[in-house]
Amino acid sequence: MDKRPIGVFDSGLGGLTVARAIMDALPHESIVYFGDTARCPYGPRDQGEVRRFVLEIGSWLAAHDVKLLVVACNTATAAGLALAQRAFDVPVLGVIEPGARAAVQATTNHSVGVIGTVGTVESGSYSTAVRALDAGVTVYSIPTPKFVDVVEAGLRMGPGTLEDWLAECSDVVIRSSFYELARDYLDPLKRNDIDTLILGCTHFPLLSAAIGQVMGPRVTLISSAEETAREVAETLDRRDQRARSGQPQHSFATTGDSREFIRFGSRVLRRPIVRVEHVDIADLPDVDSLLAFARGPGTEDDSCA
């Protein structure tokens, strides 16, 4: 047993769906969550810039003595997971491989859909991960960036649940109701007869009820959040590091506005967030040496035959 916390980070609030899934699956684990809201969204940014952010925040979390790191953001996973795995001493998990694995296990007609940000879809990370696991599966990918806008707008609306709000969201987002938008986005996937859909953005589990309604009951929705939580549990069990008793201590940090984080983050986490530390971007660890190390030699495969 290892009582150190799990570090979870995202460009903003979306990764709180992953934190929530970890809290549900591992109720005794403490989490240190870092939301880089001041630099959110990562999607349109240069990959090299995102990689630097991943190392900065990973270093900040490593300094908080985490036993495992979760990159709870698809864009950051696609851009920086491998680099973070080389840079840090603790295991670093992303959200893409667990979702891909679940989809491969679930599909019976070998047709899997992926929705995500433009950056995530263009990276091809899900296609690569799915096909490495099962070369017989065809992956249909669609960028659905406006779904992120819907969630962001929904979180800032009244006190009801996101689902309540979605039912009445006509004219709020691009003068179309969410369901019209969703049908426009998802129709090509339905025409391709997918039976499994990966929600390839940490915001999207918040829309799963609505997306499920549009896709119909025969399509299995894969939440990367839940699958990543399962992977975290398996990794901790394998290393005999799972916390099995005691009250967890969660803490939160943001580069943005703490009050906004508390207000909207609590809705995503579905638990009250009482205190959020503000971290100035200028105070994040310097990662020049880490960047050099992670790109350096000594990590190649070696044969000692």
Add this chain to the structure above:
Amino acid sequence: MDKRPIGVFDSGLGGLTVARAIMDALPHESIVYFGDTARCPYGPRDQGEVRRFVLEIGSWLAAHDVKLLVVACNTATAAGLALAQRAFDVPVLGVIEPGARAAVQATTNHSVGVIGTVGTVESGSYSTAVRALDAGVTVYSIPTPKFVDVVEAGLRMGPGTLEDWLAECSDVVIRSSFYELARDYLDPLKRNDIDTLILGCTHFPLLSAAIGQVMGPRVTLISSAEETAREVAETLDRRDQRARSGQPQHSFATTGDSREFIRFGSRVLRRPIVRVEHVDIADLPDVDSLLAFARGPGTEDDSCA
């Protein structure tokens, strides 16, 4: 629940370690096992030839209405898994990815060893699989072909367990005791300070006690057999296909000598094998059309954005 059997195949008897692990983990599942002993070993064969064998036996098992196929042979997985996944309608699992995944979860010093046949090590499949999951892990691979000879010789020796036999095997195999052989093979891995060792051949779980003794207690041994069984369970659960009650009906087939299969196979399976069907190689399904299909178009990723 789906009462159809699971198909498991190997070039010979080694895959029975995987069948055994599946029987232990999923006690209500029926297994149809196919051992291609007449063409064993696959290791030194041309990859194209092995791929054809995989399709032939996969087709034979598919005709026996299996709900899932396990390629319980590292050489066949490296050569033919992707092709089989494209060719067959049911999920096809190999033994490499589950072992790689377990090793990534287990290692704390980012140093993993792999032992296997020359073919498996030269394919680089484990290195690729490990590093796709964790780019920070260094993989040290060593071909240990004589371990296969040891197991084969051991199975044909007296009635005791393989471990009993190993304790007295001086001068039996290449005039060296198994322990000397093992030390010669494994010393480079020990020098590289690996903390996790993948037993990358289905024969090797039979040697795990002895290998563990040579490597020492601080090295975690990963049996692909157990990890593959876990992956089978997860896949069946995800698809709601796990058999949860009833007495399983196992059946066995071989291209080689049935009596030999019964005699030596029972020792690997640690369960009595009563009847083995002999299948003539000439009677295996023709796979020319499957080879053409599996290589054909229509399996590439598609973007419908």
